[in-house]
Amino acid sequence: MGKNLVIVESPAKAKTIENYLGSDYVVLSSVGHIRDLATTGPGGLGVDVEDHFKPNYKNVTGKSKVIKELKQAAKNSDAVYLATDPDREGEAISWHLADVLGLDVDLERRVVFNEITKDAILEAFKHPRAIDMDLVRSQESRRILDRIIGFKLSKLLQSKIKSKSAGRVQSVALKLIVEREKEIQKFVSEEYWSVHAMFERESAKIEAELVKKANKKISIANEDEVKAILAELSDPYVVEKVEKKNKSKQPKLPFITSTLQQEAASKLGYNAKKTMTIAQKLYEGVNIGSETVGLITYMRTDSTRLADNFVDATKSFIKQNYGANYVKTGSTNAKKVKNAQEAHEAIRPSSVARTPEEMKPYLKRDELRLYKLIWERAVASLMKSATVEATTIEVRSNDYLFRVNGQVLVFDGYLRVYSYEETKNASLPRLSEGDTLALVDVEPQQHFTQPPARYSEAKLIKEMEELGIGRPSTYAQTMETLKNRGYVTLEDKKFKPTDQGILTSEKLAEFFSEFINVEYTAEMENNLDEISKGQKVWYDELKVFYDHFMPMLEDAQKNMEKIAPVEIGEECPECGSPLVIRRGRYGEFVACSGYPTCKYIKKETKEEAAPVSTGVKCPKCEKGEIVEKKTRRGKVFYGCNQYPSCDYALWHKPVDKKCPKCDSLLVVKGKKNEIQCPNKECDYKEE
Template sequence: MRLIISEKANTAKKIAGFLAEGEVREGKYRSIPHHTFEWRGDECVSVGLKGHVLTLEFPEEYSNWQKVEPAELIDAEVRKTVTEKGVAQAIKSLAKKADEVIIATDYDREGELIGVDALSLAFEANPKLMDHVKRARFSALTRGEVTRAFDELAEVSRELAAAGEARQDIDLIWGATLTRWVSRATRRYGSSFLSVGRVQSPTLVLIAERELERRRFRPEPYWEVEAGLRAGEVFTARHAAGRFKEKDRAEAALKNLAATARVVEVRERSSKRQPPTPFSTTAFLAAAANIGVSPSRAARIAEDLYMDGYISYPRTDNTVYPESLDLREVLGNLTRVEGVGEYAGRLLKAKRLSPTRGKRQTTDHPPIYPTGSALRKALRDDQWKIYELVVRRFLATLSGPAETKRTTVKLESGGEPLSAGGTVVVEPGFLAVYPYGRKPDEELPRLSEGQELEVVESRLLDKETQPPGRYGQGRLIQLMEDLGLGTKATRPAIIQNLYDRGYVHGDPLVPTETGMAVAKALKDYASEIATHEMTARLEKSMDDISEGKVSKDSVVDDSREILRRVYKHLEGSKEAFAGIVWSGIREDQVLGPCPQCGKNLVIRRNRKSGKRFAGCEGYPECRVTFSLPPRGDIIPLGRRCEACGAPEIKVIGGRRPWITCINLDCPKRQERKDGKREEAGEPSGPSKRRDLERSTTSKSG
C-alpha cells in the first residue's frame, strides 16, 4: 500500500480524486479522514495533516519566565513534540500497513520540513519505510499538475527541510531569549509582554527611523501661482518657476499677470508604459495592499484559493513563466470568468503570445497565475477581490503596452511664464484589463501657438514642504525583501505581529510610543538585532543549508554565538533599557488634556474591579474620569473630538479597529446610537443608556 501524505485534509481529498482509477473509498482514523483508491494497480491511501504536526519547544523546566534566567535558553536543548495528536496517531496507524510513502506537502522549506516531520512519525511506526520514500512536487492543485507530479516522483530534499528547521531553531532561541529578557527588564508579563524577534525587531526599527525622520523634519513654506485660462473650457496653468521660496516674489508674479495669456509653444510627446511582470509573492502582496487587503490577509486568502484549485502556489520568487506552462490553456479557462472573459478570448485568438519577464527566474514554482475559472457567487467578496487581481495580472502580462500622449503648453501673461500639461491614454493596452493605479486622463483643450486666452482667475497658493511618507504595508513588504528581512512566507506574519503587539497601528504604519521606545532601546543596547545586516547574513546561511553548502548545526551554533554577544550588551544596560521602554509605555497611556483642568488624562485601572478608565493626573483636586472600552488596545490619536472636545482614541481588537472619543455622552456618539436604534425600530435617547457608559465627575477608584 502506498501512503500519500499532504499538508491539509482537502488537498488529500483532491489528490485522491485526481489520481483514482475508479472509486474513492472514504474512511477515518478516529476523526482524521483518509481516502483509499487504486492507482497504477496499487492500493493508495491519501491523508492530510493540519500543517505542522510537530512543534519546537524548550523542555518543561525552562517554562517559568520569572525563575529561569533568559541566558539559559541560548544553549538549552530544543525538542520536537507532537501538536496534533490525532493526526500523528493516524499517520502511525496507516504507516504500519504501508510499503511506500509519498510526501505531497507544499514544495518549499516549510512544506519540506512538514513532510520530513511526518516521515519521522511514519518511520517510528514502520522503520522499513525508510528506504521507500518519494516526493511529489506540484505548483497547482489541478488534475494536470498533480498527475504530472506523480508521474515524475522525486526524492525528498533533506537539505531544504534542514534549512526550514534551522529557521525554526534560530527564531525560537532568539525570540524566547530576548523576549523574556525584555519582559523581565520591564516587568511586563502575561498578555502585556513585549516581544523581540530576529526579523521583527529590525523591521520595527525601519518603521521607527522613518518616524524619526518625520519628527525631525521642519516644513518650509513656499508659494505657487496658478491661473485659470479659458479656451472654450477652463483649464489650469501654473507659473513656470514652480515653487517660490519668497512670498513677495510670488505676489509680484501674481500681480503681473494680465487679462490674457498667449500660447508660446505647444509640444506633444508619445510614450509607452510597459505591462507588468508576472506575480512573485512580494509583488502580489504589495499589489494586494494597494487595493486595501493587508499582506497577512492576502496571504491567507491566496492559500485558500490555491487549496481550492483557483490559483497556483502563492509562495514563489519566480517572475518568469516556465516554457512548460500552457498559456493558451490558462486563457481558455479564463474565458468563463466574469468581467474578463471577452478580453481573455481576444488574447486567445492572437497568433503568438509574448508574456513579460521579470528579473528573477527560479525552478521551484512558477509565478502566481490563475489555474481555474471561478464563479463570483462561489467566493466571498475578499476572495473574489484577490482572485480577480491574480487573473487580471496574468492577462496584463500577455497584453501590449499602454500608449499615452503628453501635451505640454508654454504660455506668457504680463511677462510671466506659465505652463500647463495633460496626459491622455490613446491606446489602453494592458490597462484595459489591469486598471489598478491607472490615473484619470488630464486632457487639455486643443491649442495653437500665438493663440490668445482669457485669464478668468488667478490665485496664490500657500504651501509647505512635506515630511517623508510613512511605509504602507505593500512598500514595507518590498523593502523587507530588498534588505533580506524574512522570507516570502514569513513577512506578512511579521508585520501582523507588530500590530498585535501594539507596536504600530494604521496603514501606512504609525508606530506607537511603545514601539518607538523599544526600537530606540534595541538600537542603543542591542544594535546587532536592530539592523538588517545580521538577519540578512543568517538568511543567506539558510540558503546555503538548502543548497548543501553548510550544515544546519553550524549555522544554528553561529547564531547562538551572535546571540551571546547581544545578551552580554543587554545585561550591562538593564536599567537604562527599561527606562527607555517605560518612557514610551507611559506616553501611550496619556490620552490627552483634561477638559476641566488641562492636565493629562491617563489610562488607569479600578483597584477592585480591574476595569480601566481615563483619570486626570490632577486627582484628587480634579476628579474627572471617563469610562474606556473594556477590551482591545487603546492608541491615543493626539487630537480632540470636534463635537465635544474630548480626546479621540483608536481601539484595536475584535474584527477591526475603530475610532471614538472617550466621552460616552458625546452628542456625535449619541446621534449615531439613536440613528441605529431608529433603523432597528427601537426607542432612542438617554433612557436607553447604561449607567456604566456615562462619563462622571466622581472618583472611579
C-alpha cells in the first residue's frame, strides 16, 4: 500500500504539515504555481478569444523537475490531497495540479485550512471537498483580464512613450498618485490666524482657544482682524460652561491584510512587501523548540471574523490575566465587509497562549515585532472599551468665546493590552460656571493652509481598499511594481510621481479613461466576486470587456503621439545614424537610432575595469557568461555579458550548480555565504 500524498505550494509549509499528519502521509511542495498562460497565439496572449477566451497553459519555466517528482509521487500514492492556500489563487493552483497530474477534480480531495496548527490540520483533513471551479474561474478571469490589459497596453506604451508597463490595478494606483501630485501643484496656500489665551484662577492655569464670536464659529483671515479682536477683549472673563462626559474609546477590529500593512507601516516602519514576507513566515511555521507551528492565521484576507474557539479561549485568557471586567460582552463578531470571503478569518494568533513574551526566544527581532502587533490587536479586539472623562470649559469675554478640552482616563480597557495606542491625560482645574478668571496672556498665531499630503504606502493601500481597487494579495505587489517601473520615487517615505509616471498616467487617461479609473476597476472586482460565487459567466464578462477595449486600443495605436528618442548630437561610428538615449532594464544608455538594423551601443566614456567573470554559463541564453556588474548607484549585481540581447540578472553571486528542487541557478547568499536558491518560493539551502 502506498502512502497518501499531500501537495502544498510552499516548501516551508510542507515540512510543518508533514510533522502533523504522521507516517501515512508524504507532503510535497509545488513551489508556487506550476503553470501559467502561454505567450503564444494572437498577440502572445495565450488565450483563444474566439473560443470563449479558452486559455492555453504552459508549465512554468524551471518547474519540470518538480512536476516530474509530483507525477511520480502521485502515481505511487493511494490518494492525493491538494492543500494549497485558502483563496482563489490557491484554488487555481490546486486545479492546475489536478489537471497536470491527471486527477479527478470532482473527487473530494481539496483540503482547506486558515492556520497551520496540528488541530486545525487534522480537522481539515476530516472534511475534504471537491475543487471549487467557480473560484478557479474567477482567478482565471482575473489572470486573463490582466494579461490582455498588461500585454496590450504595455506594448503600446513601450512603443509610443517608452514606458515599461501598464496594468489594471497598477495604473489606477498610479492615477491616484498623479492626481494627488497635481492637487499639490495647483494648491494656493491661504493665511489664517488663531488666538490662544492663558487664564488663571487661584494659581490654576488653563490655555484656551478662541472659537466663536456672537455664537458663530470664528474665522480670522489676517493680522488686521486679529488686532481688531484683541482690542475688543476685556474683563470680565467668565466661565460660561463646564461640561463633563464619560466617553468610550472602542478597540479596533482584528487585522485584515490592508490594515495590517497600514499599522505595520505607521507603528513599525515596515513597507508592505516586508510586512507580507514576515507574515508569510509566521503563517507557514516557526520552530518553537518542541514543535514547528504556524503562529498566525492566513495573512491574505479581507474578513474580520474570528473563530468561535479563538474567541472563547481569548476571553478566558483575558479574564485570567486582567480580570473579568476587561472581557468584552455581547456580540464579538466583527462588521460585515463587502465581498469578504466569509470562510476566512481575520489575521490572528493561532493560539492566544503563545504570548509575544513566550515567543521571544524563537523569533527574530522583526518577526517578533510583527507577531506582537498581531497578537495584541486580536486580543484587544475582545476586550472592553476604554473610558475617558472628557471635560469642556468655555470662557466668555463680551461676544467672544474661548474653549479648552481635557480628558482623564478612568478605565484603560483594551489599552491594557494594545500598547500601540495612547490616551494622554490632560486634566483641567476644577472650575464652576460663573467663576471669573484672570487673563495672564493672549497670543495670536499665524498659520497657512497646507496642500494635501502625498500618499505613503499605508495611505495608498487604505485608499485602494476603501475604493474597492485590488484585493489583499495585490497591494504589496502593486507598490513594488510602481517603484520598479520608475513611475514613482519615495520622498520622506511618500510617493512622488516621476515625469515618466505622469506621462504614462496622462496618456492612459487620454485614451483609456473608461477602463483606467477607480469606478471601472472596482466594478470589475465586484464582477470577479460574482463569478467566484457562480452568479456570472466568466467568459461573458471577458467578452463585454474585450469588445469595448479593443476599439480604444486601435484608436490609441493610430493617434497616440510617438515620442522620439533624444539625440545626443553624435553619429554612430558604425553606420552614421544619430546616436540617441534609450532606456533599458538597467537605466538609460546611448545607442544607434538605426536599431534593429544597427545594434551599436556606446560604452561608458569613463574607463572601467574589465568585467569580473564568475565562470558560470548563462542559464537563459546559454551563450554568454555571468559577470559582475554595477548599477548606476554602484550596487553590485550579476548579469549576462551578452546584454542587451540577453537580460538575465541576479543580485547574488551565482555558483555553477542548479537547485535540485526548482532548477534555478544557485547563489551565494547571507552573512554566512551559504549556497541557497534565489527563488523566493523555494527554501533549498545546502548544509
